[in-house]
Amino acid sequence: MGIDYAAVFQALPGAVALLTPDLVFVDANIAFLRQAGRRHEQVVGRYLFDAFPDNPADPAASGARNLEQSLRNVLANREIDTMALQRYDVESTAHPGRWEERYWSPVNAPVFAPDGHIALLIHRVEEVTEILRATSQPDGAHQLEAELFSRIRQLHQVNERLRRAHTREREVALALQRAMLPVPGPVDHHRIAVRYRPALGSLNVCGDWYDLAKLHEGDKIAVAVGDVVGHGLEAAGIMGQLRSALSATSRVATGPAQALEVLGRYAHSLDGAESTTVVTAFVDWDHHLITYSSAGHPPPVLLRGDGTTTLLDQATDPPLDAAPTPSPRTQAVTAFTAGDVLLLYTDGLIERRGQDIDIGLSRLMASLVRHRTAPDPESLADAVMTELLPAEGASDDTALVVVLL
Structure with missing residues (x-):
């Protein structure tokens, strides 16, 4: 016989929304409505945090913020996320304005x-x-449970302090990244757009970089993007050193291959720089030529005026310090x-978990x-980022450089 899944959903003993x-x-x-103390019409059709906001009288309340982060992680990573025990107070339906201390164990999953x-x-x-309340009474057999409750509350407080410290570290890393990357703008008289979007959740910043440099010979610039393995402040420091080294080297090198050779020697002496990928291109407007070299990085794309695209993938060698x-x-x-x-980018733009990279490259070129009729590099960069990156955020950093030739 057919199964009435709507009836099954309603009959589940666990609270599910x-x-x-x-x-x-x-x-x-x-079960969910009964547990939340709400009627169907008070929940269904409403935005989650309108129906269940954090206690406005508690400046330390973090339940809504933590829940939203978990749900965004599920959307980005496409995996189940089991949350730690959360304190998430609920407003009393019998006494509006009165907030009840409540503890929850949530799990979020994609469909x-x-x-x-x-x-x-x-x-x-x-x-x-x-x-937890029942086990908090230290009488006889409940003594151990009371201790457990106390430890759980302590862990909850520790987790909140760690979250705040983590937020501060993320802010420091973002500030460091902004300080070390060049300010977006024209190089000489050329029109160039750059974009950087940090990964969703956790620290996950400062692994990717871009660089733009005016070269001394004629009407020529060097443009590069790179990706350091890892994230956070350590990756930020490595990124800054590699970017600065490549920027300086590009100004005196005979070409991008030599610039990456010198950068590879430098990376060999820099702890944490191994397996960094980078691609650099010298754009020569006097002769209408692009000379490029890649150290294990996804290939740049050349969008031609007739609407065709070309992958610049004919000069790819191993990542820095891989040999x-x-x-x-x-x-x-x-x-x-x-x-x-000309478009250079990092793998956050095209790579998705469980998906072949060729699919991402095809999506990018499409x-x-x-x-292609976007009026300027800024508009094209916005359109590509909006179309290719999930609205809820990606699980990897993304850097993008668009050069109008």
Whole structure:
């Protein structure tokens, strides 16, 4: 016989709600409504944090913020996220304005549509407030449970302090990244757009970089993007050193291959720089030529005026310091015409967990073709970032440079 899944959902003994990717309630079962002390119409159709805001009288309240971060992680990583025990107070329905101290154990999971996109989010939550209160009475057999409750509350406080410290570290890292990367703007008289978007969640910043340098010979610039393995303040420091070294080297090197050879020797002496990927291109407007070299990095894309795209993938060698001894690197040359567009980027733009990189490259080239009539590099950069990166954020940093040739 057919199974009435709607009836099954309502009969589940655990408290479960369904949310859209925009965090609006689609449905909530009886156990969820009973546990939350809400009626169906007070929940379904409402934005999650309108229905269940944090206690406005508690400046340290973090339940809503932590829950939103978990849900955003599910959307970005496409995986189940089991949260630590959360304090998330709820406003009393019998006494509006009175907030009740409540503790919850949440789990969030994605529901995939046939085409693979996330159609819904499952939010399963178990309230443990009464259990903790019951075990907090230190009489006889409950002595051990009371101690457990005390430890849980201490852990909750420690987690909150760590979260705040983590937030401060992220702010420091972002400030460091802004200080070490060049300010977006024209190089000489050329029109160039740059974008940087840090990864969703945790520290996850400062691994990627871009660089723009005016070269001394004629109407020529060097443009590069790179990706340090790892994230956080350590990666930020390595990124800054490599970017500065490449920027200086590019100004005196005979070409991008030599610039990367010298950078590879420097990386060999720099702890944490191993396996860094980078691609650099010398753009020569006097001769309408692009000379490029890649150290294990995704290939730049040349969008031509006729709407075709070309991957600049004819000069790819291993990442920096990947070999025991440095070796000569290759470079390749391609011609361009006025009005073409050169795009360099890091893998956060095209790579997705469980998906072949060729799919991401195809999506990138298709996006460039669709938006080839964008009036300027800034508009094209915005269109590509909006189309290729998840609205809820990506799980890796993304750097992008768009050069109008």
